[in-house]
Amino acid sequence: MNQILLITDGCSNVGESPVVAAAQALAEGITVNVAGVVDEGSIGEHGAAEIAEIARAGGGMSRIVSSRQLSQTVQMMTRQTVVGTIRQAVNQELQQLFGIESVAALPPEKRSDVVRVMEDMGETAPLRVALLIDASASMKPKLGAVTEAIRDLSLSLQARAGDSAIAVFHFPGDSDHEPCVVDSGWTDASARIESLFGRLRMRGTTPTGPALMRVVAFFRETCGKINRETERPSLPTKRDDTDGVRSDYVV
Amino acid sequence: MGCGVTTSSDTGLPPGTILRGKWNGRTYRLERLLGAGSNGQVYLASSGRAACAVKIGNEPAELQAEANALMSLDRRERKRPPFLLDVDDAALQGRDVPFYAMQYVPGASVRSYLRRHGAQWFGVIGYRLLRRLAELHDSGLVFGDLKNDNVLVTDYGRLALVDYGGMTAAGRSVRQFTEIYDRGYWGAGSRTADPAYDWFAAAVLWIHVLDGKRLMSLTRTVLPQNRSPEDLMTLVRTHTALKPMESWFEKAIHGRFADSNEACDVWRACLHRTEDVPAAKIPGWITGLFVFSVALCVSAAAYLLLQL
Numbered sequence: 414m415n416q417i418l419l420i421t422d423g424c425s426n427v428g429e430s431p432v433v434a435a436a437q438a439l440a441e442g443i444t445v446n447v448a449g450v451v452d453e454g455s456i457g458e459h460g461a462a463e464i465a466e467i468a469r470a471g472g473g474m475s476r477i478v479s480s481r482q483l484s485q486t487v488q489m490m491t492r493q494t495v496v497g498t499i500r501q502a503v504n505q506e507l508q509q510l511f512g513i514e515s516v517a518a519l520p521p522e523k524r525s526d527v528v529r530v531m532e533d534m535g536e537t538a539p540l541r542v543a544l545l546i547d548a549s550a551s552m553k554p555k556l557g558a559v560t561e562a563i564r565d566l567s568l569s570l571q572a573r574a575g576d577s578a579i580a581v582f583h584f585p586g587d588s589d590h591e592p593c594v595v596d597s598g599w600t601d602a603s604a605r606i607e608s609l610f611g612r613l614r615m616r617g618t619t620p621t622g623p624a625l626m627r628v629v630a631f632f633r634e635t636c637g638k639i640n641r642e643t644e645r646p647s648l649p650t651k652r653d654d655t656d657g658v659r660s661d662y663v664v
Numbered sequence: 665m666g667c668g669v670t671t672s673s674d675t676g677l678p679p680g681t682i683l684r685g686k687w688n689g690r691t692y693r694l695e696r697l698l699g700a701g702s703n704g705q706v707y708l709a710s711s712g713r714a715a716c717a718v719k720i721g722n723e724p725a726e727l728q729a730e731a732n733a734l735m736s737l738d739r740r741e742r743k744r745p746p747f748l749l750d751v752d753d754a755a756l757q758g759r760d761v762p763f764y765a766m767q768y769v770p771g772a773s774v775r776s777y778l779r780r781h782g783a784q785w786f787g788v789i790g791y792r793l794l795r796r797l798a799e800l801h802d803s804g805l806v807f808g809d810l811k812n813d814n815v816l817v818t819d820y821g822r823l824a825l826v827d828y829g830g831m832t833a834a835g836r837s838v839r840q841f842t843e844i845y846d847r848g849y850w851g852a853g854s855r856t857a858d859p860a861y862d863w864f865a866a867a868v869l870w871i872h873v874l875d876g877k878r879l880m881s882l883t884r885t886v887l888p889q890n891r892s893p894e895d896l897m898t899l900v901r902t903h904t905a906l907k908p909m910e911s912w913f914e915k916a917i918h919g920r921f922a923d924s925n926e927a928c929d930v931w932r933a934c935l936h937r938t939e940d941v942p943a944a945k946i947p948g949w950i951t952g953l954f955v956f957s958v959a960l961c962v963s964a965a966a967y968l969l970l971q972l
Contacts, residue, residue, distance in 0.1 A: 484888075485843065500725055517724035517760065520687050521751040525735070528728040536836055561888040568848045572837035572855035 414498050414540045415443040417628055418487060419467065420559055421547035422450050424460045425621035427585075428592065431463065434625035435471030443632055444498060445471020445625070446490040450480055450555050467621075480558030484565040491542055491566060499534050503527065537575040541599065542566065543628050548583040549619050570601070577601060580631070584624035592623035599635060676705060677756075683709075683718065683763060685752035692718050692765060699813075703727070703829070708768060716749055717768040724753070724762040729839075731764045733831045740803040769824045771816030775873045783874065783905055787935045788821040790870060794931055796825060797862045798924035806857035807831055808838045810865035811845050812873060832857035844868060844883055852893040853919060860919030863927050867916040871896060875903050893917045908938035 417438055425431045435445040449456050449464045456464070456477055468475035473494055478486045504515045507527075513519065516527055544566075546552075546559055563581060570577035578601050584593035676697035683692040692709040699706050704721035721727030734748040750765040771777075778785055793815060800807055807814075809830025817823045830840035838846075838857045845865040847853040852864060871879050878899055886895060900906045900913045912927075912934045914920070921927040 496726070515724075516728075517753070517762065521728070521731075521753075524724065524728050525732055525751070528725050529732055531725060532729055532732075557887070557889075564888075565848070569837065569855050572848075572857075574836055 414495060414538055415632055416473070416491065416494055416540070416542045417443055417445045417471070417545060417625065417632075418490065418542060419445065419447045419545045419547070419621070419625065420450060420483070420487075420562075421447065421464070421619070421621065422460075422552050422555065423456065423547070423549070423619060424463050425619050427618045427620040428623040429626065431621040431625055432466045432470045434622045434629070435467045438625060438629045438632075439470065439472040441629060441633065443471075443629060444473045444494050446473035446494060447471075447475040448483060448486050448490065449475065449477040450483055450552070450558070451477055452479055452555065467625075480555045483555075483558045484562040487562045487566050488569060491569075495535050495538075495540060496531075499531050499538070503531055503534075536573055539576040540570065540573065541578055541580070541632070542570070543580045543582065543632065545593065545624055545628050546581065546583040546596075547619060547621070549585070550617060567601075582624065582628055582631075585618050585620050592620045593627050595631070676700070677707070677720075681756075683720075683754040683756070685750065685754060686760065688750055688752050690750055690752065690765075692716070692763075694718065701827070701829075709765070711765065715768045716765045718763055718765050720756075720761055720763045722761075727762045727764065730829050733828045734764075734766065737800075737803075737805065737828065737831065740805070741799070769816050769818075769826055771818040771824065773812050774815045774817055774823075774869065775812050775876070777817040777821075778873060785817075785821050786870065786874065786905065787938075789815075789817055789823060790866075791928065791931055791935065792821060792823050793866060793869075794924065794928045796823065797859070797866065798928055800831075801834075801859040801862070801924045804834050805831055806834055806838070806859065807862050807865075808857060809840045809842060809845075810862055810869060811842045812869060815869070834858055841865075844872070844879070847919075849891070850893050850896065851891055852917060858919075859924050859927075860921070863916040863919060863921060863924070866927075867913050868896065870906065870909075870913075871899055871903075874905050875899055878903075909934045 419431075438445050445467060447464045447468045449461065455461075461477060464475045464477065474490055476486050476490065500516070507513050507515065507519075516524055516531075519527060544563055546556075548556070552559075563579070567579050570579060578599040579597070580599050581596040582593045583596055586592060586594045677694055679695055681694040683694065685691070690711060692711050694707045694709050695715075696708050697705060698708050698717060703723065703726055704719050706717055706719045709716055709718040719727070719730070721730075728751070731748060731751045738746040738748055745767070747767050748764060749767065751762075752764070753760045753762050755761075772780065774789060777789070797807060797810075807825060807828075807830060809827065810825075814825060814827045815823055816826055830838060832839045834857050836857050838855050838861060841855070843849050845868045846855070847861055847864040848855045850864075850868075853860065855861075868879075879896075882895055882899070896917055897910075897914065900910055906913065909931070912930045915930060916927065921930065
């Protein structure tokens with residue numbers, strides 16, 4: 414199960430459409446959720462609409478919350494998405510095998526058995542969550558809450574019986590042709606997350622679309638090798654600079 | 665949260681609404697809304713002459729998962745009457761909604777019980793709560809979402825746990841929890857279900873019930889990265905009712921009991937120690953009587969003396 418969680422506070426303004434990028438993510442089997450963080454004022458009609466549309470295109474959900482609610486929202490969206498992904502897969506199986514449209518069409522005793530299997534899958538299936546953090550200037554006061562949300566999420570993922578990992582990215586990158594930067598490759602240890610944004614430089618542009626595309630590419634490059642990843646889950650994935658993400662940008 | 669919520673979920677269904685089970689055919693008459701959570705509403709209902717509680721959910725698989733938890737609990741605790749009575753679907757406002765019926769547990773939350781009957785009940789209720797948790801732990805289950813609202817107290821401090829949505833098999837990740845009761849939130853450990861997870865939540869429960877104001881202000885003022893179980897211990901040490909139980913809290917918050925029976929034993933030991941202190945003091949009414957009788961003697965003596 415692969416998920417991208419985008420945390421942002423406004424509209425994209427550079428490069429390709431984030432909605433198209435999210436649709437591409439979904440096409441590659443990655444669900445995209447979006448948390449819009451707003452403390453003062455509002456996110457603007459345009460920003461709110463974009464957030465909702467990215468999530469729709471990415472098959473996920475979106476919420477606009479204050480930084481206080483961020484941890485809980487991130488938890489909830491991740492969990493719901495896991496449940497949703499499994500439900501979808503199970504319903505598909507039921508459709509093919511028995512010609513019924515969903516779990517709800519089963520009588521209670523049968524449903525009870527199927528749900529038990531679903532719960533088991535939710536707890537044990539491998540889960541990858543890539544967090545993509547908007548680090549534009551306006552996000553600066555919210556990064557404390559973002560770090561806390563990441564810490565909190567990694568705590569919950571660690572408790573799962575199945576193999577789980579988090580990767581963290583922020584955008585924009587340090588130069589113009591760098592849509593985003595890897596802060597942490599796949600890891601299952603929250604210790605690495607603690608001082609993530611220490612050396613972050615805040616910049617003006619918001620290339621949400623290109624950054625999303627970059628994370629999708631990261632999934633493609635690393636998740637084919639989930640097995641290798643699980644043997645050494647705490648090793649950060651460092652790669653050369655052939656695809657625009659330099660290992661020396663790892664904070 | 666928020667998804668698929670119809671207007672009826674906000675206000676509750678009107679009393680008298682009839683649910684007719686699609687599969688098992690039993691009928692329920694909804695009497696009143698008892699509570700609403702993120703994944704459904706619970707009603708007091710009647711089925712024939714018997715009262716029961718009915719939970720109506722939004723999502724069939726999610727509700728079934730809860731019913732499964734109750735079912736496994738009933739299976740493991742065969743000595744008592746089953747808690748789960750029926751699982752079914754009913755047509756409501758043109759669509760099928762999933763529901764289950766369970767035993768109705770009357771009672772008040774811990775906090776309102778103590779408010780009505782006095783804080784001196786805290787020792788008994790705390791002991792009974794730990795006993796109940798120990799029973800669950802003995803059958804390999806962890807309650808998970810322990811909090812004020814989920815512990816109902818009836819006559820003389822008898823209690824029942826309600827809302828088993830957080831109940832998790834030991835070793836799995838806790839299915840549902842409430843932030844301020846969560847061990848992970850306070851940086852005191854993992855979210856993997858083990859008996860110590862419930863001990864921690866029980867400790868927070870008492871701080872919340874007896875010292876709620878200071879606990880809530882702590883959650884607002886301390887930065888997340890600085891939050892620590894020591895903050896909770898500071899509250900315990902500076903609260904008159906909690907202070908005598910300090911050694912229990914110390915162990916509960918750091919998960920240092922050998923097992924849940926020890927958690928009960930230490931609670932009881934702390935309790936008896938605290939009762940010794942006020943027991944040495946003579947209750948006010950005895951003192952009053954004594955003073956009165958002395959005064960009576962003196963005045964009688966004075967009267968006799970004056971007579972002489």
